[in-house]
Amino acid sequence: MKIQDLQDGDLIFTVGASEIAAAIRAATGSYSHVAIFFNGEIFHATHEKGVVNQDLSDFLQDEDVGYDVYRYPAIEAEAVFKRAKLHLGMPYNFSFYPQSNGFYCSEYIAEILPIFDTIPMQFGDEENQISGFWQEYYRELGLDVPLNQPGTNPSQLAQSRKLIYKGELHD
Template sequence: MTLRLKPADLLFIKTIPNDGDGFAAAISESTGAYSHVAIATSETTVIHATPKYGIIEETLADFLSEHAQVECFRMLDIDAPTVLVEAKKHLGKPYNNSFYPDADGFYCSQLVVAAFANQVKLPESVMSFGSKETFISDYWQAYFDKLGLAVPVGKLGSNPEELATYSGLEYIGTLSDAN
């Protein structure tokens, strides 16, 4: 049986160790196994926040060509068209590189929180940019030094791992480009 996506399903990306994506690895090191999340807009399209292009809608095939390990979850008891209207309001906006809550644009999980906000209060918590060993990892310190900003430790935000644990989500399966 092939998994069929429905509008407003959430697609979580698991980081593949040593795949060369330092950004995803740093997110996973700080927050957990998931480093990215997208929203299905149909069976064949997704909307998500990307560092390279900002908020975009693209085909599922293109999304899967960039992301190998995709786990899908469905939000229970929501009005999917309302979620999609909210998400699509942000198409073309920039990626929130700073992760500051009041910055322009959105990072991936911030977009999801905004898209569902009229129906569900998704979890947010104090952001972490460290690991089990360090409060702020060398990767994140260098990243924010390049931006000329302080690391936003202590700011309220979201992350894919935390969203995936939300009690109103139901795991529906995995996707691969073989589907």
């Protein structure tokens, strides 16, 4: 899919190469991040700055690997855009706990585009119910791992039957 074919409300799913991106994929599936496109900009929740909007070109330089585009055909783009802007500046939800202040990426998308169900969160890998990465991550936060708490993840959102896969994004 070409960049100029993006439409307002398109969801862009990425496969990052960072350690946390790999841990997210190991626990949940193909994707490690999700963002939404409006007016040449990307709106998403980032570790570094919380909920932000940025130029598409900057987003494409920041992310590590592939970009897949999905579309929700019944989107009311203007209403979703208004909700997306309401949350700008909110902090990142590092704990991934439901009802925490701020948002992680798929939590933000599910909030502004409320078509997704929550599922029990998973933090395992091929060998453990809770991987070593997540054990250390939550030890440093001083929290229990929110295993099976209600939540979302990018791969789960991408699997929604309400979305249509439009293709890999390229120039």
